[in-house]
Amino acid sequence: MQFYFDSRSKDCKRPFGAVKEGSKLDFNVYAQDGVFINCVVLALTDDATGNVTRYPLEYKGKSDASTSMFGCRITAPQTGLYWYKFEIFSEEGYTEYLNPRTKGEFQLTVYSKDYETPERFKGGVIYHIFADRFCKGNDTSVDTSTHSVYKNWDEPLTLKDADGVYRANDFYGGNFQGIIDKLPYLKSLGVTVIYLSPIFRSSSNHRYDTGDYLALDPLLGNEDKFKELLDKAKQKGIYIMLDGVFNHTGADSIYFNKFGAYDSVGAYQSKNSPYYKWYDFINFPDEYRCWWGVTVCPTVNKNAEGYRKLIFGKDGVIDKWSHMGVSAWRLDVVDELPEDFVEHIRTAVKSASADNLLIGEVWEDASNKISYSKRRHYLLGRELDGVMNYPFKDAIISFSRGGRPRAFVEAVMTILENYPKKSLDCTMTLVGSHDTVRVLNRLSDFNINGLDKFGRAQVVLEGEILATAKARLKVASTLQFFLPGIPSVYYGDECGMQGYEDPLCRRPMNWNSQDNELLEHYKTLGALRKKYRSEITGSTRIYESGGIVYLERRANMRKIVVAANTSGTAKHLNTEKDVVDLLTGETVAAGAKLSNNGVIVFSGTDKS
Numbered sequence: 267m268q269f270y271f272d273s274r275s276k277d278c279k280r281p282f283g284a285v286k287e288g289s290k291l292d293f294n295v296y297a298q299d300g301v302f303i304n305c306v307v308l309a310l311t312d313d314a315t316g317n318v319t320r321y322p323l324e325y326k327g328k329s330d331a332s333t334s335m336f337g338c339r340i341t342a343p344q345t346g347l348y349w350y351k352f353e354i355f356s357e358e359g360y361t362e363y364l365n366p367r368t369k370g371e372f373q374l375t376v377y378s379k380d381y382e383t384p385e386r387f388k389g390g391v392i393y394h395i396f397a398d399r400f401c402k403g404n405d406t407s408v409d410t411s412t413h414s415v416y417k418n419w420d421e422p423l424t425l426k427d428a429d430g431v432y433r434a435n436d437f438y439g440g441n442f443q444g445i446i447d448k449l450p451y452l453k454s455l456g457v458t459v460i461y462l463s464p465i466f467r468s469s470s471n472h473r474y475d476t477g478d479y480l481a482l483d484p485l486l487g488n489e490d491k492f493k494e495l496l497d498k499a500k501q502k503g504i505y506i507m508l509d510g511v512f513n514h515t516g517a518d519s520i521y522f523n524k525f526g527a528y529d530s531v532g533a534y535q536s537k538n539s540p541y542y543k544w545y546d547f548i549n550f551p552d553e554y555r556c557w558w559g560v561t562v563c564p565t566v567n568k569n570a571e572g573y574r575k576l577i578f579g580k581d582g583v584i585d586k587w588s589h590m591g592v593s594a595w596r597l598d599v600v601d602e603l604p605e606d607f608v609e610h611i612r613t614a615v616k617s618a619s620a621d622n623l624l625i626g627e628v629w630e631d632a633s634n635k636i637s638y639s640k641r642r643h644y645l646l647g648r649e650l651d652g653v654m655n656y657p658f659k660d661a662i663i664s665f666s667r668g669g670r671p672r673a674f675v676e677a678v679m680t681i682l683e684n685y686p687k688k689s690l691d692c693t694m695t696l697v698g699s700h701d702t703v704r705v706l707n708r709l710s711d712f713n714i715n716g717l718d719k720f721g722r723a724q725v726v727l728e729g730e731i732l733a734t735a736k737a738r739l740k741v742a743s744t745l746q747f748f749l750p751g752i753p754s755v756y757y758g759d760e761c762g763m764q765g766y767e768d769p770l771c772r773r774p775m776n777w778n779s780q781d782n783e784l785l786e787h788y789k790t791l792g793a794l795r796k797k798y799r800s801e802i803t804g805s806t807r808i809y810e811s812g813g814i815v816y817l818e819r820r821a822n823m824r825k826i827v828v829a830a831n832t833s834g835t836a837k838h839l840n841t842e843k844d845v846v847d848l849l850t851g852e853t854v855a856a857g858a859k860l861s862n863n864g865v866i867v868f869s870g871t872d873k874s
Contacts, residue, residue, distance in 0.1 A: 378647030403443025456792020652692030
């Protein structure tokens with residue numbers, strides 16, 4: 267028996283994708299004539315309880331001469347994650363229709379009717395700054411006495427100390443004043459949000475081992491200088507996002523104080539410490555639970571009352587910095603945080619301003635992620651506004667390196683179908699970060715097999731290898747800027763910085779040797795996002811035709827289209843008339859060939 271249902275087709279399911287609690291959903295399924303069908307049933311399973319609700323579909327008549335249609339309208343159930351399939355009872359017996367893409371049941375995401383995400387961030391551009399490495403400004407309030415190794419800007423990275431251990435203790439002195447000095451540069455890129463790596467006091471250059479959540483790292487500047495950054499950025503229409511590292515603290519912290527650097531009685535020092543119950547000791551004091559076994563990052567007990575008060579209580583971390591002017595937060599390793607902990611953080615963030623943004627670090631599909639054997643509910647209305655969209659990152663890079671167009675379309679469509687649009691518009695669409703190989707290196711064909719980290723540190727892409735990587739980066743960045751979400755540019759990617767894994771991807775910004783070709787490309791992308799904000803925050807259509815991927819963003823009867831080819835050979839565009847490539851200003855003839863590693867952007871009228 268031929269049976270047909272496509273969850274992504276408006277003829278089969280309306281509305282598309284995730285739905286609001288209490289809204290109406292229409293399902294239509296199609297059966298080819300030839301077998302008598304007694305009934306068709308929609309079986310909807312609540313992921314949380316396992317309870318199944320069944321809805322019979324009515325016979326709707328013929329959709330064509332040989333196909334019968336069955337349909338039903340249901341009310342979306344309460345907020346949660348659901349799975350559905352169709353049960354078919356016919357003269358041939360019982361059969362089930364499952365999702366042909368996954369071989370399992372179809373997913374239905376139902377979000378809260380009260381779920382809202384901040385409009386002011388949508389359509390913007392995020393710029394990710396690793397605070398110690400972006401720019402060193404002239405600031406007399408900076409204190410360098412508390413840090414181990416203080417380097418000149420052009421000195422090489424430390425990969426290991428003399429004893430063979432990497433401690434991330436070399437500092438280059440990037441600071442708040444340096445960011446203030448570069449605000450005009452960031453504005454020229456179309457940046458609307460600066461995402462800062464951790465800025466609180468710490469003993470490492472990455473500062474993911476927090477020493478004191480209520481104190482800024484003195485190497486960055488004091489609170490007056492930070493407030494100046496917040497105010498001057500705001501004057502340019504730029505918001506500041508902080509990195510909230512709340513799963514663990516530093517061993518070298520006011521709370522743990524393993525090395526006695528703070529004027530406190532830390533948990534490591536005494537069981538009578540006010541912070542002792544914040545940590546889980548296996549064998550006091552030297553054996554304790556820590557993040558991924560990293561002893562400088564002891565894990566915090568997120569149920570400890572004092573810790574909760576510190577993070578999201580009155581005058582706590584979220585309260586203090588949000589009321590100073592911080593407009594957004596990114597939660598590090600959010601899957602390590604209990605869900606009620608995240609909910610309280612959301613309440614604190616939104617208490618400062620309902621328009622503030624809360625993002626979480628999630629590397630998988632955030633709509634159905636299981637962490638520590640528990641399903642997470644990040645995007646249903648009580649936790650996050652959005653996440654870091656690593657599934658898009660992986661899909662973009664794979665396609666830009668010559669991956670199958672249909673695989674790229676499928677990866678994008680899966681996220682579009684599973685995420686509420688409210689969430690998707692607030693996701694960080696990235697192609698690189700402080701945790702990954704620089705995107706230019708990732709897109710290159712340079713063979714690093716057999717090279718250790720010291721060997722990889724010496725690699726410089728050049729010649730044809732560099733040219734190919736740059737062409738691929740133009741494809742990747744264009745897709746990044748026009749896919750749903752907010753593109754997040756890791757500092758230096760826009761001007762061709764190179765480097766492999768941490769810490770090679772964290773070199774000081776090279777202000778004296780920028781790739782102007784790439785820089786102008788990114789400036790163009792930023793300008794296009796601003797000009798076509800309505801289309802970019804509108805609906806999405808993505809498909810493959812003739813080996814080329816087409817990405818369409820639509821609103822108000824207008825559309826903007828990206829066409830990208832990474833197939834290895836030139837392919838004919840399916841344009842019916844001449845178009846102007848908005849990236850270059852050049853006219854592209856109807857049906858012209860798009861070269862390999864070629865990408866164009868053009869606007870038009872939406873006739874659908």
